Amino acid sequence: MGKIILTGDRPTGPLHIGHYIGSLRNRVKLQNNGDYDKMYVMIADSQALTDNFDNPKKIQDNLFEVAIDYLSVGIDPSKVCIFIQSGVDELTTLTYYYMNLVTVSRLQRNPTIKTEIKQRGFETSVPSGFLNYPVSQAADITAFHANVIPVGNDQMPLLEQTNEIVDTFNRIYGDTLTRCEGYLNEDEISQRLPGLDGNAKMSKSLGNCIYLKDDSETVKKKVMSMYTDPDHLKVEDPGKVEGNMVFLYLDVFATDEQIKKYSEFNSLSEMKSKYQQGGLGDVAIKNVLYNVIEEILTPIREKRKYYEENIDLVKDILKKGTEEAKKDASKTLNEVKKAIGIDYFE
Numbered sequence: 001m002g003k004i005i006l007t008g009d010r011p012t013g014p015l016h017i018g019h020y021i022g023s024l025r026n027r028v029k030l031q032n033n034g035d036y037d038k039m040y041v042m043i044a045d046s047q048a049l050t051d052n053f054d055n056p057k058k059i060q061d062n063l064f065e066v067a068i069d070y071l072s073v074g075i076d077p078s079k080v081c082i083f084i085q086s087g088v089d090e091l092t093t094l095t096y097y098y099m100n101l102v103t104v105s106r107l108q109r110n111p112t113i114k115t116e117i118k119q120r121g122f123e124t125s126v127p128s129g130f131l132n133y134p135v136s137q138a139a140d141i142t143a144f145h146a147n148v149i150p151v152g153n154d155q156m157p158l159l160e161q162t163n164e165i166v167d168t169f170n171r172i173y174g175d176t177l178t179r180c181e182g183y184l185n186e187d188e189i190s191q192r193l194p195g196l197d198g199n200a201k202m203s204k205s206l207g208n209c210i211y212l213k214d215d216s217e218t219v220k221k222k223v224m225s226m227y228t229d230p231d232h233l234k235v236e237d238p239g240k241v242e243g244n245m246v247f248l249y250l251d252v253f254a255t256d257e258q259i260k261k262y263s264e265f266n267s268l269s270e271m272k273s274k275y276q277q278g279g280l281g282d283v284a285i286k287n288v289l290y291n292v293i294e295e296i297l298t299p300i301r302e303k304r305k306y307y308e309e310n311i312d313l314v315k316d317i318l319k320k321g322t323e324e325a326k327k328d329a330s331k332t333l334n335e336v337k338k339a340i341g342i343d344y345f346e
């Protein structure tokens with residue numbers, strides 16, 4: 001079995017720097033090193049409907065945003081199959097058969113779902129489609145026999161759920177489906193970048209993000225309003241680095257070359273010591289972060305402009321990708337039906 005890579009994003013908003021650092025950057029790296037048999041990137045619009053069913057316009061509006069974000073960060077449609085989940089009905093059918101293999105209480109125990117239910121105020125009544133989305137995610141992954149999944153660490157319990165479904169299916173119906181593994185960053189902060197507000201996760205649904213499409217002025221405003229050390233009132237005061245979001249982001253995004261370029265310091269650790277001693281202001285450290293983020297976003301913005309002006313090209317890429325994904329998924333659906341024994345006319 002070769003290496004088959006699959007990832008995806010929910011079109012619930014434009015993608016943010018948490019996606020970039022947690023997942024998109026790795027996808028481009030994997031794509032460019034060529035060490036894989038096939039790579040898929042899915043826009044999970046059906047999954048996004050499970051908690052946005054009453055606002056389909058949000059999903060429609062963001063579908064192209066996400067597709068353009070992909071192309072702008074360098075995901076290359078000649079190497080990667082970019083497709084729309086709702087265009088591959090086979091995934092829904094697979095979900096239906098997999099639902100038999102999972103109990104409701106197992107889904108309720110999933111830590112990711114638990115957190116997300118709370119965030120969405122679904123505690124008293126959760127839509128069954130939402131509770132079930134880990135099962136549909138198992139369908140998305142197994143439909144392509146994907147075994148490498150580049151994700152943020154909030155997704156790990158969901159991959160575990162997928163492997164449980166795979167094991168149960170194979171045990172009952174015979175060896176058919178492929179197990180998968182998450183592909184995570186080495187450092188923990190970029191596995192789950194916290195939000196600008198200090199929340200444990202930058203997330204579209206929480207609105208605490210710097211988006212890849214934000215213009216310079218917006219990025220500046222967002223960085224300048226970031227949470228630092230509430231006791232660091234005057235420049236001369238000693239400041240705290242731990243729990244200071246600006247330093248946490250600098251840890252993730254900045255190189256020492258950039259620190260040299262945008263500050264009077266030779267390295268991030270030198271800059272941190274000065275802050276701890278006192279004599280380094282918040283505006284100064286925020287300015288460094290702003291410049292570092294701008295270095296990442298400027299080339300992405302330029303590409304974005306091209307695709308925004310050539311939206312038919314984007315549509316065409318999605319249409320071709322979806323057709324290709326449908327073909328591949330229907331092969332797996334046939335295998336699944338055969339394994340269960342419901343391929344009556346074959």
Ligand code: ATP
Nearest residue numbers: 009010012018022151152191192193202203204205
């Ligand atoms: P939503 O709030 O709608 O769930 P989201 O911001 O969580 O949106 P998703 O589309 O659910 O984004 O996630 C897509 C991918 O990006 C997943 O692999 C997820 O783990 C990763 N990801 C999302 N947010 C972060 C983050 N803050 N840091 C690192 N990776 C992230």
Ligand code: MG
Nearest residue numbers: 010154203204
């Ligand atoms: Mg999410």
